[in-house]
Amino acid sequence: MTILIAVAVVIAAVTGGLGYRTWASSSPSTATPDRQADGVPGRPPPPGSGDWHGDGRGADDEADGAVPDGVTVFDDGFPAVANLDPDLLEALRRAATEAADDRVEFVVNSGWRSRDYQERLLDDAVSEYGSKKEAARWVATADTSAHVSGDAVDIGPTGAAQWLSEHGAGYGLCQIYRNEPWHFELHPDAADRGCPRTYADPTHDPRMQK
Numbered sequence: 001m002t003i004l005i006a007v008a009v010v011i012a013a014v015t016g017g018l019g020y021r022t023w024a025s026s027s028p029s030t031a032t033p034d035r036q037a038d039g040v041p042g043r044p045p046p047p048g049s050g051d052w053h054g055d056g057r058g059a060d061d062e063a064d065g066a067v068p069d070g071v072t073v074f075d076d077g078f079p080a081v082a083n084l085d086p087d088l089l090e091a092l093r094r095a096a097t098e099a100a101d102d103r104v105e106f107v108v109n110s111g112w113r114s115r116d117y118q119e120r121l122l123d124d125a126v127s128e129y130g131s132k133k134e135a136a137r138w139v140a141t142a143d144t145s146a147h148v149s150g151d152a153v154d155i156g157p158t159g160a161a162q163w164l165s166e167h168g169a170g171y172g173l174c175q176i177y178r179n180e181p182w183h184f185e186l187h188p189d190a191a192d193r194g195c196p197r198t199y200a201d202p203t204h205d206p207r208m209q210k
């Protein structure tokens, strides 16, 4: 075995220096590309995993509202969280504190987004789905997106979104679209009146008809 490894290292060293670095894969330098792979380029959103986040997520995009894995509603070091509407954020934190008693943690898969970022997401979605019409079922324009105005948040994992769909109305947190069970917006009246009827998808939402 030792001989095999030695041979492989020699071959790698001969065929190009890169091979040697790959072989020494315990080095932390390999962590960065792995982390960037989290964006899963070209993948449509699987149910319950947060709506379309496109590719190219990384530290450089955080100022535009990209979110690394595992960010919670309390992490206001990230613009995606800090730039949410203050009332929405406050409701999310109250709900998350209650949910923690049920051992449920809210992860922010997406929150506030810059106009640039929203436009990139829409471009990516049009490429992926093949038409603007189909992309519109998942991604709004920069002019219409409630994420751009800081009024929407995508909560994961699935258990957290389920908890919110059951208990969120008490905090004014409502699902809006049946095809995006992770997407929540603030309806302050919901505590008294319940949440409004959901739309099948964003193309049925009059706010998207701009």
Ligand SMILES: [Zn+2]
Pocket (backbone or CB within 6 Å): 051, 110, 147, 152, 153, 154, 180, 182, 183, 184
């Ligand atoms: Zn959303």
